Amino acid sequence: MAGTDRRQKLIAEGPVIVLVNPQLGENIGAAARAMANFGLAELRLVDPRDGWPNAVARANAAKADHIIDSVKVFDTLEEAIADLNFVYATTARQREMLKPVRGPREAAETLRKRHTAGERTGILFGRERWGLESVEVALANEIVTFPVNPSFASLNIAQAVLLMSYEWMGSSQVELPIHEPPSLPARKEDLFGLFDHLEGALDLENYFRPEHKRATMVENLRNIFQKAELSQQEIHALRGVVATLEGRKTRPRKDRQEPKKKPKA
């Protein structure tokens, strides 16, 4: 992937494609092929139903072996996107969620600008049958949805990967931003650390009640901090805020227990 040819560089890099719980090897293979067609290279799988490696996936990749060979598999979505700065979630239908919703072209332009500015980006695709869970969408910065025929809206995941890959390639014509963002967004794992810290502190105070509303309350809080596109310094500051506020406990701050819970995908 290294090289001095700028075009080659553009063609070998780009957003990471993340398939969450893919069920069919056919779709994994077709997604890899579509990525190769349009110059994407990095495919990650979260807990694929049939495990990995998958001969059906390779057979359906139409010789996109370089992508199949470098697939990475993760147990959780959090781990799969931990090193990324900016992530889109693809959804087929309206979500009642406080996140910007973009079309594929606009999303690709955003990804291109962020990529050019040095960010690591990704696009999440859900399961064949029911897409992404709300709690998974909440881990993304923004939503991308496809302008499909309302009366026939079910888009195959490999087709969705194809469209985003195609728009990614097309976005190479997009002009570069004049003003660069002042600082890179933090990696997701830093953000998840903040979630852990804040939610752990709130749990100790029984903030999330009644219990049946807990999931929604957690999701809403996480969305707030996703929207803010926090830098690492800002996350550091917010953790200082939480530590300060919860530091009023009788026991000294140094003894504060780290919450053990990982954010639930």
Added chain:
Amino acid sequence: MAGTDRRQKLIAEGPVIVLVNPQLGENIGAAARAMANFGLAELRLVDPRDGWPNAVARANAAKADHIIDSVKVFDTLEEAIADLNFVYATTARQREMLKPVRGPREAAETLRKRHTAGERTGILFGRERWGLESVEVALANEIVTFPVNPSFASLNIAQAVLLMSYEWMGSSQVELPIHEPPSLPARKEDLFGLFDHLEGALDLENYFRPEHKRATMVENLRNIFQKAELSQQEIHALRGVVATLEGRKTRPRKDRQEPKKKPKA
């Protein structure tokens, strides 16, 4: 699909998709599904290898039965496009032919204009293995080619149909069903209330130190919440978070002093 609703009309009509000698029922079915996704309806086959009807094609159409049911089969390409006014040929590679070569988006815009002007239009797709013959391309008005990665250019015909169908849909004036975030950002005064509350709580804990850095620290914190474009509900949730965390003080919450300072924002 006659009807008076202009939108319905747009969604039910459009270019005819013509597959020349398709070999695999899987691809015919996937093409039908892609057409349905993006509002195309008319599929024509020229001498399909496995005849017609084709159970594999129907199984792969993911319930796009209205398209499968109305497929028309022809012996020759000439017959298949006889009633059309304007036709694109899709090719994967450069042709030495005196025809205009367009990208998918530009081609879709041309098709849309001609369709709106009352023309009958079509798009030709070649065989899985070697595409369209030159003599077939010669029957088309113009060529459309896809901006694929030169080192991995083989686009599956169903994928090519998907991209053209997608661009066809995109070329319409029909807007995406959702564009704007579902709730308005809060009024600034609500945001300032949050600043007051948070900064007051932090002041009580001597968070802002050393003193000469106070102004910068306050500004950084405020920027975080400005960036998030918080809704009123989100501000409410965040104030609940602060109240919960600072509630560990020995004095009861009701006695908490309101900070007097207005934010200097």
